[in-house]
Amino acid sequence: MARIVMKFGGTSVGDVARIQNVARRVKREAQAGNEVAVVVSAMSGVTNQLVAWCTEIAPLHDAREYDTVVSTGEQVTIGLLAIALQELGVDARSWMGWQIPIHSDGVHGKARILSIDTDEMLKRLAKGQVAVVAGFQGLGPDNRVTTLGRGGSDTSAVALAAALKADRCDIYTDVDGVYTTDPRIVTKAKKLDKITYEEMLELASVGAKVLQTRSVEMAMKHRVRVQVLSSFSDEPGTLVCDEDEIVEKALVSGIAYSRDEAKITLVGVEDKPGVAARIFGPLAEAAINVDMIVQNVSHDGATTDLTFTVGKADLEKAKQVIEKAKSGFGFKALAADSNVVKVSVIGVGMRSHAGVALTMFKTLAEKGINIQVISTSEIKVSVLIAEDYTELALRALHTAYELDSA
Amino acid sequence: MARIVMKFGGTSVGDVARIQNVARRVKREAQAGNEVAVVVSAMSGVTNQLVAWCTEIAPLHDAREYDTVVSTGEQVTIGLLAIALQELGVDARSWMGWQIPIHSDGVHGKARILSIDTDEMLKRLAKGQVAVVAGFQGLGPDNRVTTLGRGGSDTSAVALAAALKADRCDIYTDVDGVYTTDPRIVTKAKKLDKITYEEMLELASVGAKVLQTRSVEMAMKHRVRVQVLSSFSDEPGTLVCDEDEIVEKALVSGIAYSRDEAKITLVGVEDKPGVAARIFGPLAEAAINVDMIVQNVSHDGATTDLTFTVGKADLEKAKQVIEKAKSGFGFKALAADSNVVKVSVIGVGMRSHAGVALTMFKTLAEKGINIQVISTSEIKVSVLIAEDYTELALRALHTAYELDSA
Numbered sequence: 001m002a003r004i005v006m007k008f009g010g011t012s013v014g015d016v017a018r019i020q021n022v023a024r025r026v027k028r029e030a031q032a033g034n035e036v037a038v039v040v041s042a043m044s045g046v047t048n049q050l051v052a053w054c055t056e057i058a059p060l061h062d063a064r065e066y067d068t069v070v071s072t073g074e075q076v077t078i079g080l081l082a083i084a085l086q087e088l089g090v091d092a093r094s095w096m097g098w099q100i101p102i103h104s105d106g107v108h109g110k111a112r113i114l115s116i117d118t119d120e121m122l123k124r125l126a127k128g129q130v131a132v133v134a135g136f137q138g139l140g141p142d143n144r145v146t147t148l149g150r151g152g153s154d155t156s157a158v159a160l161a162a163a164l165k166a167d168r169c170d171i172y173t174d175v176d177g178v179y180t181t182d183p184r185i186v187t188k189a190k191k192l193d194k195i196t197y198e199e200m201l202e203l204a205s206v207g208a209k210v211l212q213t214r215s216v217e218m219a220m221k222h223r224v225r226v227q228v229l230s231s232f233s234d235e236p237g238t239l240v241c242d243e244d245e246i247v248e249k250a251l252v253s254g255i256a257y258s259r260d261e262a263k264i265t266l267v268g269v270e271d272k273p274g275v276a277a278r279i280f281g282p283l284a285e286a287a288i289n290v291d292m293i294v295q296n297v298s299h300d301g302a303t304t305d306l307t308f309t310v311g312k313a314d315l316e317k318a319k320q321v322i323e324k325a326k327s328g329f330g331f332k333a334l335a336a337d338s339n340v341v342k343v344s345v346i347g348v349g350m351r352s353h354a355g356v357a358l359t360m361f362k363t364l365a366e367k368g369i370n371i372q373v374i375s376t377s378e379i380k381v382s383v384l385i386a387e388d389y390t391e392l393a394l395r396a397l398h399t400a401y402e403l404d405s406a
Numbered sequence: 407m408a409r410i411v412m413k414f415g416g417t418s419v420g421d422v423a424r425i426q427n428v429a430r431r432v433k434r435e436a437q438a439g440n441e442v443a444v445v446v447s448a449m450s451g452v453t454n455q456l457v458a459w460c461t462e463i464a465p466l467h468d469a470r471e472y473d474t475v476v477s478t479g480e481q482v483t484i485g486l487l488a489i490a491l492q493e494l495g496v497d498a499r500s501w502m503g504w505q506i507p508i509h510s511d512g513v514h515g516k517a518r519i520l521s522i523d524t525d526e527m528l529k530r531l532a533k534g535q536v537a538v539v540a541g542f543q544g545l546g547p548d549n550r551v552t553t554l555g556r557g558g559s560d561t562s563a564v565a566l567a568a569a570l571k572a573d574r575c576d577i578y579t580d581v582d583g584v585y586t587t588d589p590r591i592v593t594k595a596k597k598l599d600k601i602t603y604e605e606m607l608e609l610a611s612v613g614a615k616v617l618q619t620r621s622v623e624m625a626m627k628h629r630v631r632v633q634v635l636s637s638f639s640d641e642p643g644t645l646v647c648d649e650d651e652i653v654e655k656a657l658v659s660g661i662a663y664s665r666d667e668a669k670i671t672l673v674g675v676e677d678k679p680g681v682a683a684r685i686f687g688p689l690a691e692a693a694i695n696v697d698m699i700v701q702n703v704s705h706d707g708a709t710t711d712l713t714f715t716v717g718k719a720d721l722e723k724a725k726q727v728i729e730k731a732k733s734g735f736g737f738k739a740l741a742a743d744s745n746v747v748k749v750s751v752i753g754v755g756m757r758s759h760a761g762v763a764l765t766m767f768k769t770l771a772e773k774g775i776n777i778q779v780i781s782t783s784e785i786k787v788s789v790l791i792a793e794d795y796t797e798l799a800l801r802a803l804h805t806a807y808e809l810d811s812a
Contacts, residue, residue: 016459016462016463019463020463050482053422053482053486054485054486054489056422057422057425057426057486057489057490057493058489058490058492058493061489061492061493062488062489062492064499064500065485065486065488065489065492065499065500066485066489067485068481068484068485068488068500068502069481069482069485069486069489071481072478072481072482075474075475075477075478075481076456076459076475076478078474079460079471079472079473079474079475080459080460080463080471080475082468082471082474083460083463083464083467083468083471083472083475084463084464086464086467086468086471087463087464087467093470093471094470094471094474096474096551098504099549099550143505144505145502
């Protein structure tokens with residue numbers, strides 16, 4: 001017997017038959033004696049239609065009215081799912097964000113959850129009633145409906161699990177778990193039984209789009225055990241949890257990649273204090289996110305080369321910003337390259353084991369792949385390489401770290 | 407300068423272009439210096455889709471969840487209309503039932519409005535902000551969304567107008583006003599400039615489906631001046647108002663008809679006290695609405711004939727109920743006929759003028775139309791005739807009461 005939050009995304013509740021399928025899954029958990037709260041998204045396609053209407057009327061529209069419109073998608077799903085559960089003989093009721101309430105800040109369109117009042121819901125859960133909760137929405141300080149931004153239902157689920165002190169938060173998606181790397185590229189990729197929050201965050205931030213980053217951050221902060229699993233199969237999924245729960249820690253848990261990278265190199269930058277700030281200040285002001293940054297040791301004592309990466313979509317804008325700010329620092333030449341990919345090996349095991357980075361460099365060298373930029377964090381080593389080598393690098397690294405399935 | 411409630415039905419807000427059209431009409435009233443609250447329905451077709459989903463999952467479903475689902479239709483429209491108004495430079499905000507709140511009783515699916523808190527809205531109206539209000543919905547005592555039943559947006563508008571003490575409640579529909587009779591049958595039917603609440607009620611209850619009956623009752627109770635007009639033209643409509651406002655009262659204002667009638671005659675019913683109760687009691691318990699009732703004088707001192715009408719859909723059920731209850735009163739034979747139509751002439755003028763009924767009987771006799779049942783009220787004379795004569799009767803009566811347009 002446990003207290004569980006289950007979350008189903010738009011594809012899982014895409015039509016009446018799928019909602020009925022979700023109801024059967026929920027019934028199973030409830031009948032096993034668990035206290036169950038279910039968080040659901042809008043039926044797939046619905047939110048896009050609602051957003052399209054808002055945008056058709058006014059490309060720049062009042063975010064409060066946008067929230068009023070788009071939050072209806074989840075509202076429809078909770079009512080239908082409650083009806084489907086009752087039809088199966090399961091006591092259930094729907095909850096909109098404002099009814100619980102899920103208090104959020106007033107940043108309409110991408111609000112953050114501040115607190116959740118769970119008293120009434122806990123009483124009803126204890127009586128065996130299933131709570132069917134609209135994801136993605138909250139109640140702002142102005143008594144108006146807020147939405148958490150696209151993908152916010154994951155965050156709703158984790159926040160609710162934290163507030164309810166749930167034993168587990170099961171996120172049902174159209175994939176059946178978290179893999180060691182992209183199975184479309186590496187056929188020998190394995191599904192992970194468990195992964196730490198930190199690893200999941202690194203995986204998510206470099207492009208493995210299974211869970212929304214914010215929901216993982218929130219899970220880590222409140223120590224919510226999150227299970228990622230498929231709503232279309234009965235296979236066990238991947239548990240995202242605390243490091244302590246993972247007895248046998250792998251040196252490397254996964255290999256991620258991101259094609260959304262562009263490299264900028266400034267050649268012959270004056271090597272004096274304050275230059276970095278004068279370069280990255282204007283980029284930050286222009287809301288351009290800079291990722292990897294490498295500065296070489298000055299070779300002539302007066303100038304140095306500076307390399308950094310930005311999102312592919314920001315490349316042109318970044319070049320313009322730098323040309324404009326040039327008078328503040330000065331450089332000889334600007335070289336840009338968007339045919340690059342960032343490959344990262346991730347694992348909490350590398351905290352206590354040396355040699356992880358070395359294995360990566362050796363493996364890539366053996367395949368004749370040139371490393372353009374390197375950056376490391378406590379549990380990650382990332383390299384920038386030419387985009388053409390993506391598949392080759394992923395497969396070679398997957399084998400080198402002994403991640404291949406039998 | 408006035409305070410106006412405007413109401414637009416589903417057809418008037420059926421797509422984005424029509425919502426923008428509504429926004430232009432609202433802007434015109436607001437720019438004329440009026441305080442404006444707008445009540446809107448769901449985009450046409452949306453409510454039907456939502457109801458269909460509920461019914462597909464469970465033909466008999468929890469009315470609270472039904473309300474959660476179907477109330478989203480209006481919520482979408484208010485957000486979109488607020489955006490459209492803002493795009494035209496008009497200050498506007500949307501209001502859901504629970505935000506105002508519009509307090510209702512807890513009869514989900516067909517709730518009744520109990521009270522409306524207008525303080526905050528009045529403040530904003532005074533500052534020139536247009537209130538865009540979701541029709542059809544309220545907040546129940548259980549803090550859950552209620553709906554007022556189909557067509558409830560008219561009631562929302564009139565209730566809001568009463569609470570705001572509005573000078574006028576303009577109901578925009580797909581017809582351009584109230585006619586002396588059905589223009590599809592009588593081409594010489596005239597649009598009425600004004601009509602009393604009482605007449606409108608009689609017209610509505612006998613089948614002229616322009617305004618929902620409950621909304622007219624509420625308007626009469628609170629003396630809300632209601633104007634019915636078209637959202638697709640700029641013609642003036644019909645004002646539904648107090649008798650005092652109508653200087654030149656017509657003897658007969660309109661002629662209505664209802665095909666939804668079936669006649670039941672019980673021949674040879676025992677003529678003794680309590681028989682009527684024993685007949686109509688079981689019908690009432692079976693939720694069958696009985697309309698016209700005629701009992702002849704006893705012809706043999708022991709038995710009498712009793713004729714009454716029920717809705718066509720209830721005929722078979724009514725026959726069963728009566729056969730079952732027969733032991734309580736007894737009759738010789740039961741005759742049923744569903745090929746009947748009820749034709750009514752309506753006018754407050756007949757209170758002070760004799761001869762209205764006589765004109766009706768004479769006119770029908772001249773055309774060879776047999777009257778099967780007659781019933782009268784203070785401002786209405788209704789007759790039941792064979793359905794085949796509907797058009798002939800309507801045209802003849804329209805001419806006889808001098809209602810034909812030039």
